[in-house]
Amino acid sequence: MRRIELYDTTLRDGAQAEGISFSLHDKLQLTRRLDEVGFDFVEGGYPASNEKDTQYFQVVRLQELKRIKVCAFGMTRRKGVRAEDDPGLRALLDSGAAAITLVGKASAFQVTEILQTTREENLRMIAESVRLLCQAGREVIFDAEHFFDGFKFDPDYALAAVETAAESGARLVVLCDTNGGSMTDEVAEITRNAVARLTVPVGIHTHNDCDLAVANSLAAVDAGAVHVQGTINGFGERCGNADLIAVAANLAVKKTGFEVLRPGGTARLTELSRFVYEMVNMNFRANQPFVGKSAFAHKGGMHVSGIVRNAASYEHVDPQQVGNERRILVSELSGRSNIAALTTRYHLRDTPELMDQILAKVVSMENAGYQFETADGSFDLLVRRCLGTFRPHFERLLYHVNVEVNTDGTLRTEATVKIRIGDLVRHEVSEGDGPVNALDAAMRKALNGSFPNLAKLHLVDYKVRVINSEAATAAGVRVVIESQDEDDVWGTVGVSENIIEASWIALVDSFEYKLCKDEEKK
Numbered sequence: 001m002r003r004i005e006l007y008d009t010t011l012r013d014g015a016q017a018e019g020i021s022f023s024l025h026d027k028l029q030l031t032r033r034l035d036e037v038g039f040d041f042v043e044g045g046y047p048a049s050n051e052k053d054t055q056y057f058q059v060v061r062l063q064e065l066k067r068i069k070v071c072a073f074g075m076t077r078r079k080g081v082r083a084e085d086d087p088g089l090r091a092l093l094d095s096g097a098a099a100i101t102l103v104g105k106a107s108a109f110q111v112t113e114i115l116q117t118t119r120e121e122n123l124r125m126i127a128e129s130v131r132l133l134c135q136a137g138r139e140v141i142f143d144a145e146h147f148f149d150g151f152k153f154d155p156d157y158a159l160a161a162v163e164t165a166a167e168s169g170a171r172l173v174v175l176c177d178t179n180g181g182s183m184t185d186e187v188a189e190i191t192r193n194a195v196a197r198l199t200v201p202v203g204i205h206t207h208n209d210c211d212l213a214v215a216n217s218l219a220a221v222d223a224g225a226v227h228v229q230g231t232i233n234g235f236g237e238r239c240g241n242a243d244l245i246a247v248a249a250n251l252a253v254k255k256t257g258f259e260v261l262r263p264g265g266t267a268r269l270t271e272l273s274r275f276v277y278e279m280v281n282m283n284f285r286a287n288q289p290f291v292g293k294s295a296f297a298h299k300g301g302m303h304v305s306g307i308v309r310n311a312a313s314y315e316h317v318d319p320q321q322v323g324n325e326r327r328i329l330v331s332e333l334s335g336r337s338n339i340a341a342l343t344t345r346y347h348l349r350d351t352p353e354l355m356d357q358i359l360a361k362v363v364s365m366e367n368a369g370y371q372f373e374t375a376d377g378s379f380d381l382l383v384r385r386c387l388g389t390f391r392p393h394f395e396r397l398l399y400h401v402n403v404e405v406n407t408d409g410t411l412r413t414e415a416t417v418k419i420r421i422g423d424l425v426r427h428e429v430s431e432g433d434g435p436v437n438a439l440d441a442a443m444r445k446a447l448n449g450s451f452p453n454l455a456k457l458h459l460v461d462y463k464v465r466v467i468n469s470e471a472a473t474a475a476g477v478r479v480v481i482e483s484q485d486e487d488d489v490w491g492t493v494g495v496s497e498n499i500i501e502a503s504w505i506a507l508v509d510s511f512e513y514k515l516c517k518d519e520e521k522k
Contacts, residue, residue, distance in 0.1 A: 001259040004251055005227040006244055007041040007141075007174075007203070008034050010276065011056075012073050014235035015045075020280045027056050028063065030232075030279065035068040037272055038262025039244075040227075041141075043071045043101060048091035057095040067262070071141065072097035076104040076129040079117040083128040093136055100133050103143040106161040106176075107150025119157060126161060127168045134169030142170040143205060143229075148182040151190045159197055166200045172227055173202055177216060180209030180239060188219040195224035203227030206242045208234060213242035218250055221258070232276040233288070245273050249290040249322050270323035290322045297327040299373070358386045368495060369467040369476050375493035377483070377513035378506070384516065393515045394447060395420040396508070401435045401500055417442040421450050436462060436503045443511065456485045457514050459507075464499065481506040485514060 011027050014020060022030070027044065034042050044060060045053030060070050072095040077086040092100050104126045105111050111122040126142070133140050142165035144150075150158035162173045175194055177187065187206070195202050204220035204227070206213040217228050234243030251258040252266040260266075270291040277284050286294040296319040319326050361382060362372060372379040384390035397418040404412045415438035418427045426446040432438030440459060448454055461482035479494045479502040490513055494505025 002226065002257055003259045004221060004225075005040040005203070006248060006260055007043065007071075007227060007229040008039050008232065008244060009043040009073075009229055009241070010231040010235060012043045012045050013237070013241055014231035016237040017235045017240065019282070020235055022279070024052055024055055024059070026279050027052075028059060030276065031060060031065070031068070031070065032063065033272060033275060035065045037268050038260075038265035039068055041069050041071050041099065043073050044097070046073045047095040047097075048074060048088045054091075054095070057097055061096060069099045069139075070097055071099040071101045073101045073103070076102060076125040079115060079121055079125060083132040086129070089129060089132060092133065093138070097138070099139040099141065101141045101143055101174075102129055102133065102165075102170075103145050103176075104129070104161065104165065105146060105150075106144035106158045107146035108154040108157040110146045110150065111157075123160065123164050126164045130165050130168035130170050140165075140170045141172045141174060141203070141227075142166075143174045143176055145176050146178045147175040147194075148177045148187065148190055149179060151193070152186070155193070159194065162194060162198060166198050170200060173198055173200055174205050174227065174229060175202060175220070175225070176205040177207055177213075178205075180207030180213065182206075182212075182216060183210070184212055184215050184219045187216040188223045191220040191223035191225055201226045203229060205229040207236065208239040208241060208243075211239070213240070214246045214250070217242045217247050218255070221251065233273055233285070235276075235280075243288075245269050245291055246289050249317075253317050253321050266321060267323045290317075291324055293327070295319070296324055297373075354386065358383055361386060365495075369478050370493055370495050371478060371480075372493065374480055374482075375491040375506075375509075377490035377492040378509045380490075381509055381512060381516070390516075393421070393451065393512060396504075397425070399439065399442075399504065401438060403435065413438045415439045415442040417446055419443075419446050421447070424450070435500055436507065439500075439504060439507060443507065447511065451515055453485075453518050454511065454514065457511070458484055459510070460484050460489070462503075464502075467495070477502050479503045479506045481510055483510045483514070488517065 011022055011030060015022055031042050031044065044056050047054050047057055057072060072092050074088050074092040077083045077089055083089055105115060105122055108119055111117060111119055115122065130140050130142060142162070144162050147158055147162065165173055175191060191202065191204065202225045204217050204225045206216040213230070213234065217230065221228065228242065228244070228247050230242035230244040230247055231240070232244055234240040248260050248266060249269055251260045273288070273291040274284055284293060286292050289295060296315055298314060381390060397420055400416040402414045406412065412431065413434055414429060414431050415435065416429045417439065418425065428442050428445040430438055430441035430445055432441050444454060459481055463480045465478045467476040467478055476495060476497045477499050479499065480491055482489065482491050492506045492509035492513060494502040494509070496502040496505065
């Protein structure tokens with residue numbers, strides 16, 4: 001088995017993506033999580049650039065890390081400055097990091113046009129910077145910036161740059177497709193050339209501007225690279241970096257002869273991916289390979305029928321290998337197989353008439369604008385209604401929502417609800433940050449006395465979609481609410497031409513699903 005080192009640069013390269021920023025606490029949390037999963041390196045930041053990165057290197061030394069090496073990132077000395085006098089190199093040494101990733105130009109075009117120095121001076125900048133850090137006892141990883149473009153422009157100079165780094169003491173040379181424009185066959189051929197010339201191991205660092213970062217990383221590994229740099233979920237500048245989630249999954253599960261992460265680490269990839277999305281306050285990418293919510297979701301009736309017989313019919317790997325799960329979706333495209341798979345606990349397989357009734361109801365409601373793919377709570381209630389087992393826990397008598405704009409421009413929202421619970425009628429009023437929040441609060445005031453478990457119910461997401469936009473302001477809307485309690489997360493859906501009514505329908509379904517679920521536990 002060939003060990004492939006995984007080097008995570010989410011905290012530095014990933015933080016260069018639009019809308020992403022990490023606090024010091026975030027950086028330490030992610031470092032610990034990467035260590036637990038079995039990553040080999042984490043690039044903590046650029047200590048010469050900001051105070052937060054400087055603090056990170058001071059604090060991370062106190063962490064009890066199992067195996068991961070923390071790297072500081074920096075650049076070769078500036079032109080015309082002695083390595084010993086360069087403030088950037090001094091900051092790298094002062095960081096205390098045992099491993100340092102040093103980036104230097106490997107493209108003659110970049111050297112003359114961007115750095116505006118000579119080819120010879122650039123080679124001296126590489127040699128003197130690497131040598132200084134190595135003499136201080138640091139492990140040096142040399143990132144050859146623009147290597148692939150540089151090789152295509154002047155291969156001799158690109159190879160001279162990486163050979164200089166290796167001869168000066170770099171433990172590893174990483175070939176960077178900095179602009180992300182190289183094709184996979186180019187990456188494989190050029191990496192093979194570099195591996196043949198260098199006396200030290202070779203790594204790969206790709207960007208995703210042609211949507212090839214993962215493919216290019218895997219091609220480089222096949223060509224002899226033993227180290228892959230990238231970010232969790234592919235975050236990064238412009239179109240991002242190689243997604244290390246996909247790289248790790250492909251190397252561990254799809255390809256043979258490679259070892260990555262620690263034993264059991266691959267099964268934590270979904271958890272890790274979603275942890276980072278939550279940390280940066282971004283929505284999960286549903287169709288993300290291996291770990292996305294839709295990666296193992298099946299909707300077409302023929303697909304579901306095949307999955308029920310043998311999962312390999314429409315799944316290339318077992319979702320549990322990467323910590324994900326299979327999902328069966330229901331829609332107007334569904335067949336009996338979908339209904340059977342989603343209602344196994346109701347034992348409907350031997351009652352085709354009931355399955356047909358449920359399917360017909362789904363088709364009818366989706367034609368009216370409903371969608372049950374992300375509304376499993378509403379679908380469960382639909383099944384109960386078709387079976388005749390659903391008994392509402394409360395009855396709506398009326399509700400009213402009032403929104404006032406004060407003279408200073410501030411908004412005040414108030415909701416009134418009147419509901420019947422058995423023989424008891426409750427009439428409650430509550431204010432909220434908006435109509436749905438006010439309705440939710442008023443509902444809780446009316447119901448909590450009879451159903452105290454609703455205090456554990458929380459609304460975590462709210463989405464609105466216009467169904468028939470051609471109707472302009474008279475268009476129907478679909479509201480999907482995501483809710484959770486201490487055990488579960490579920491979605492509910494409502495549709496109406498009135499956004500408040502659509503919200504009410506979805507909100508009531510959420511409460512009813514929670515109450516039904518709790519009753520089944522007793």
